[in-house]
Amino acid sequence: MPCAAFEDLVRGYDDLPAGERRNVDAHLAVCSDCRDYVETLAALDRELVSFYDGFHLRNGFAANVVSRARVYQPSAYQPPRRPSAWPEVLDFCGWAAIVAIVALLAVTAAARAGITL
Amino acid sequence: MDEEIRAHLDAEQWAEAFDLLLRQYQTKVFHLAFSILGNREQAEDAAQEIFIRIWRALPGYRGLSSISTWVYSIARNCCLTALKSAGSRRTVSLEDAGARAAAEKKSDPPSGPHSPDLARLIEELPEKQRQVVALFYLEEKSYEEVSRLLNIPLGTVKTHLHRARNTLALRWRKEHTDAVRGV
Numbered sequence A: 001m002p003c004a005a006f007e008d009l010v011r012g013y014d015d016l017p018a019g020e021r022r023n024v025d026a027h028l029a030v031c032s033d034c035r036d037y038v039e040t041l042a043a044l045d046r047e048l049v050s051f052y053d054g055f056h057l058r059n060g061f062a063a064n065v066v067s068r069a070r071v072y073q074p075s076a077y078q079p080p081r082r083p084s085a086w087p088e089v090l091d092f093c094g095w096a097a098i099v100a101i102v103a104l105l106a107v108t109a110a111a112r113a114g115i116t117l
Numbered sequence B: 001m002d003e004e005i006r007a008h009l010d011a012e013q014w015a016e017a018f019d020l021l022l023r024q025y026q027t028k029v030f031h032l033a034f035s036i037l038g039n040r041e042q043a044e045d046a047a048q049e050i051f052i053r054i055w056r057a058l059p060g061y062r063g064l065s066s067i068s069t070w071v072y073s074i075a076r077n078c079c080l081t082a083l084k085s086a087g088s089r090r091t092v093s094l095e096d097a098g099a100r101a102a103a104e105k106k107s108d109p110p111s112g113p114h115s116p117d118l119a120r121l122i123e124e125l126p127e128k129q130r131q132v133v134a135l136f137y138l139e140e141k142s143y144e145e146v147s148r149l150l151n152i153p154l155g156t157v158k159t160h161l162h163r164a165r166n167t168l169a170l171r172w173r174k175e176h177t178d179a180v181r182g183v
Helices: A004-011 A018-030 A032-053 A061-069 A086-112 B002-010 B014-037 B040-060 B067-085 B094-107 B118-123 B127-138 B143-150 B154-181
Strands: none
Touching: A004 A018, A004 A032, A004 B154, A018 A032, A032 B118, A032 B127, A032 B154, A061 B014, A061 B040, B002 B014, B002 B067, B014 B040, B014 B067, B014 B127, B014 B143, B040 B067, B067 B143, B118 B127, B118 B154, B127 B143, B127 B154, B143 B154
16 A cells, blocks of 8 residues: 555656656655555556557448438428418418308399399 | 538538538447446447437537537437446346456457456446546546546546546455465
8 A cells, every 4th residue: 555645646646747746756766665556556557558448349330320320310300391371272262252152142132122233 | 520510410411410420429429338338239239329319319409519518418318228228237246247347358458468357347346437447548548538428527537537546456456466376
């Protein structure tokens, strides 16, 4: 175990500013426990670099994703649809029918009254 | 690259935007998935699902956050869902963890000839420390990138990393000494 007073410093050795690093170096020169700890950290660091170095995506990953994605369409956003024209058409037809019926009734009433248009 | 992706998104050129996005983020998303799921196969499957979800959600990107933030957020959510559906990692016994690590190690890069089983030691770390260690080494020792990917403060990344390295160093040295002594 490293000395309690130097534990945090030796653990973060790589991030230390130059001044603090000189103090730690002076301590390491006389403390074998801390030196062992720093050496273990450095060796562990090399092992971890080598351990994680092999984790790469397999070749063809992107092509595989693209071919799977083609099945779907981007869908989160539905552009606003143009309003249907049917309500206006039906509205027009309704009014046209009313006008026609009123006109028909007027013509019929006029004919009965003997008025010629 | 992000500007180019944004330009394609603005023009509703989804395929072009996705192509660039995939190229830009596939490795980081895979690393993030690996750090959370702890398994290469699952990470690659999850990365595929993440990109398909991104593809489908592309028109929903409103540009309120950066593209990377948006991508990483989807990735984290997908991974957490995958983790839940696969059952809590906490219920995995140490024997199972060791066996899985040993099985994975066959296809993973070998460590030094006298190295203790590093995969098992990493597996035994607390969840967050394991994620931070994995991402730190996968992302070329960038604290900032780990912070961005996991969406945790930089100071927290450093704390987790220092604790993890301390634990690993002590256990690793003990196992190494035991291995040399033939215990």
